């Protein structure tokens with residue numbers, strides 16, 4: 446589209462105005478319809494052909510968030526609520542989590558179900574270090590968040606966040622299975638927005 450003046454020199458304001466008007470009218474005459482979307486055929490043909498368009502990031506994040514494998518980390522009473530969450534009534538296998546791993550190398554999630562003592566802390570850190578990347582931690586219960594009722598004890602770690610990076614906190618003493626499931630869903634939501642491939 447030629448929008449520059451056709452004449453080399455324009456001296457008077459009237460000439461300038463007239464020429465500008467001619468250019469605008471020409472552009473207006475050629476712009477009666479919107480410019481068609483070049484990719485329109487994709488959105489029309491892809492569903493007919495059974496093609497799903499998405500990004501690699503979305504596929505990886507979807508797969509990762511729906512296949513979290515938790516490592517065993519049950520040092521105290523919150524463990525029973527975790528066990529209840531895993532059993533048939535609440536059934537975390539609905540979220541792709543039915544496999545609780547005894548080996549940290551086969552796990553990418555640590556759910557800290559119980560009070561942590563300083564004596565046990567190095568082992569928890571070692572387990573975390575041996576987990577597969579990317580890895581996540583859910584601090585379950587008041588003890589997991591801050592040491593809970595044992596916070597002032599000389600032997601209790603005042604929260605797992607002193608030892609490992611925590612992604613989601615689930616309060617309660619102990620938290621009910623519904624609360625833990627909510628925390629798991631929050632973590633899945635976080636993972637589904639990770640965009641690891643782009644990074």
Ligand code: SF4
Nearest residue numbers: 522523586587588619
């Ligand atoms: S938060 Fe309550 S239930 Fe959980 S480990 Fe601590 S004392 Fe036990």
